[in-house]
Amino acid sequence: MNNSVQTTGQKLGKVVMFIILLIMGLVTIFPIAFMFMNSFKSQAEIVDSPLALPKEITFKYISHAMTEIKLVPSILLTVLITVLAVGFIVILSSSAAWMMVRVKSKFAMFVLLLFTSSMLIPFQAVMYPLIAMFENVGLKNVPGLIIMYGGFGLAMSTFLYHGFMKSVPASLEEAAIIDGASVFQVYFKIVMPLVKPTTVTVIILNAMWVWNDYLYLS
Structure with a gap:
C-alpha cells in the first residue's frame, strides 16, 4: 500500500x-x-x-x-579586437607572472600585490577618465581599444598565471639554458606548453568579456 x-x-x-x-x-x-x-x-x-x-x-x-547595421564588418572588427586583445593579455600576463615567480624579490612581490589589488577596481569606475585620456593622446580608435582591453585583463590573468607558474620546475629551464636555449625559447618551448590549462582559462574568460562588452564601444 x-x-x-x-x-x-x-x-x-x-x-x-x-x-x-x-x-x-x-x-x-x-x-x-x-x-x-x-x-x-x-x-x-x-x-x-x-x-x-x-x-x-x-x-x-x-x-x-x-546592410543597414553593417553586421558582417562589425563582426569581423569584433573578432579582430578580441583576438588581438586576448593575445596581448596572454603574452604580457604570462611573461610578467613568469618573471615574478623566478625573480624572488620584494619588488616582484610588490608588483604582484599591485596586480592583485587592481582586480578590486571595476573598470566602469575609471572608464570615462580613461577614455578621455586616450582621446587626448589620439588613441580613441581600434588600437586604443585593444590596449584598454589588454590593460584591464592583465590583473586577473597575471594572478592566474602566477599561481600555476610556481608548479613549473626551474630545473627544466636551467637545463634548457645549459643546452643553449635563449630566454624566448625557454618561455615559448618550455614554460608555455606546461601551463596550457591556465592559458585556455585565460583565453576563455577574457574572450567572453571582450566579445560581450559594449561600454567601451560607446
Whole structure:
C-alpha cells in the first residue's frame, strides 16, 4: 500500500515538474520564435499582425537589416579586437607572472600585490577618465581599444598565471639554458606548453568579456 502511494506520488511529482519545465521552455523560446517569425515581415505587417505567420518567406528584410547595421564588418572588427586583445593579455600576463615567480624579490612581490589589488577596481569606475585620456593622446580608435582591453585583463590573468607558474620546475629551464636555449625559447618551448590549462582559462574568460562588452564601444 505504501509503495503504491509512493509510486503515485512520484509520478505526480514528475508530471508537475514536466509541466513547470514545459512552461519555462515555452516562455524562453517565445521571444526567439517571435523575433524569427517577424524577421520575414515588413514593418507594416508586423504592426498589423505581430503574432501571425508571415504571408511570404522572403529574406530581403533580413538582408536590408544586415546592410543597414553593417553586421558582417562589425563582426569581423569584433573578432579582430578580441583576438588581438586576448593575445596581448596572454603574452604580457604570462611573461610578467613568469618573471615574478623566478625573480624572488620584494619588488616582484610588490608588483604582484599591485596586480592583485587592481582586480578590486571595476573598470566602469575609471572608464570615462580613461577614455578621455586616450582621446587626448589620439588613441580613441581600434588600437586604443585593444590596449584598454589588454590593460584591464592583465590583473586577473597575471594572478592566474602566477599561481600555476610556481608548479613549473626551474630545473627544466636551467637545463634548457645549459643546452643553449635563449630566454624566448625557454618561455615559448618550455614554460608555455606546461601551463596550457591556465592559458585556455585565460583565453576563455577574457574572450567572453571582450566579445560581450559594449561600454567601451560607446
